[in-house]
Amino acid sequence: MTQEIRVIFDRIAPIYDQLNNWLSLGQHRIWKEMTIKWSNPQPGDICLDLCCGSGDIAFGLARRVGATGHVYAVDFSHNLLAMAQERTQSQYPQPSITWVEADVLDLPFEDNKFDAATMGYGLRNVKDIPRSLKELYRVLKPGAKAAILDFHRPDNPQLRSFQQWYLENIVVPIATQLGVKEEYAYISPSLDRFPIGKEQVELAYQVGFAEVTHYPIVNGMMGVLVVSKL
Numbered sequence: 001m002t003q004e005i006r007v008i009f010d011r012i013a014p015i016y017d018q019l020n021n022w023l024s025l026g027q028h029r030i031w032k033e034m035t036i037k038w039s040n041p042q043p044g045d046i047c048l049d050l051c052c053g054s055g056d057i058a059f060g061l062a063r064r065v066g067a068t069g070h071v072y073a074v075d076f077s078h079n080l081l082a083m084a085q086e087r088t089q090s091q092y093p094q095p096s097i098t099w100v101e102a103d104v105l106d107l108p109f110e111d112n113k114f115d116a117a118t119m120g121y122g123l124r125n126v127k128d129i130p131r132s133l134k135e136l137y138r139v140l141k142p143g144a145k146a147a148i149l150d151f152h153r154p155d156n157p158q159l160r161s162f163q164q165w166y167l168e169n170i171v172v173p174i175a176t177q178l179g180v181k182e183e184y185a186y187i188s189p190s191l192d193r194f195p196i197g198k199e200q201v202e203l204a205y206q207v208g209f210a211e212v213t214h215y216p217i218v219n220g221m222m223g224v225l226v227v228s229k230l
Contacts, residue, residue, distance in 0.1 A: 032060060032120055034149075042065070048116070049117070049120075051121065055084035071096065073100065107138075114141060118146065123194075124150045133209075140229045144228070172184055197214035197225070210230035
């Protein structure tokens with residue numbers, strides 16, 4: 001499964017940002033900023049962005065930590081990391097970001113390294129969610145926070161129906177026109193498998209996080225899981 005997901009993200013890399021803008025009407029930038037804020041990065045902090053994609057959240061973290069801080073941005077898609085690195089060249093001043101090709105289930109970092117962490121649209125795609133959360137817990141410093149943004153199935157039946165209609169009639173047709181139909185058709189089954197908010201909270205407590213809150217946004221079609229390590 002991990003290899004299949006990696007292939008999907010390598011293939012969609014060229015149109016990843018374009019499609020995200022179209023599908024969210026630009027709103028994804030607001031949700032990412034909310035995620036950054038909930039992770040509470042401070043000037044001079046060392047931060048981690050997991051499943052960094054083309055780098056939106058990593059760049060936001062870099063702005064928060066400033067020249068005295070540093071961001072490690074991790075993704076297992078070589079093509080998306082290459083895009084993110086290209087974007088770095090156009091940033092003035094260039095942000096302090098290290099791009100790392102790695103699996104979030106086996107992070108190449110020592111224990112208690114990071115002051116804050118984020119993950120955008122990644123937890124739903126990992127093959128072992130508890131292990132991913134356990135790795136995140138391991139690399140965070142005591143007192144650190146992490147915020148995890150992702151799509152969800154809403155509880156409301158009408159909103160759930162709307163979400164499914166939107167995926168089938170807007171998302172997949174646009175992806176089809178861009179030649180990546182199969183890559184975006186996987187979103188719906190991935191949502192069916194993804195733990196709901198209260199289940200995510202329980203999983204986070206089980207791996208050791210002391211404070212856990214799940215914030216539904218966009219009428220429950222998305223959410224941010226905020227965790228704290230004491």
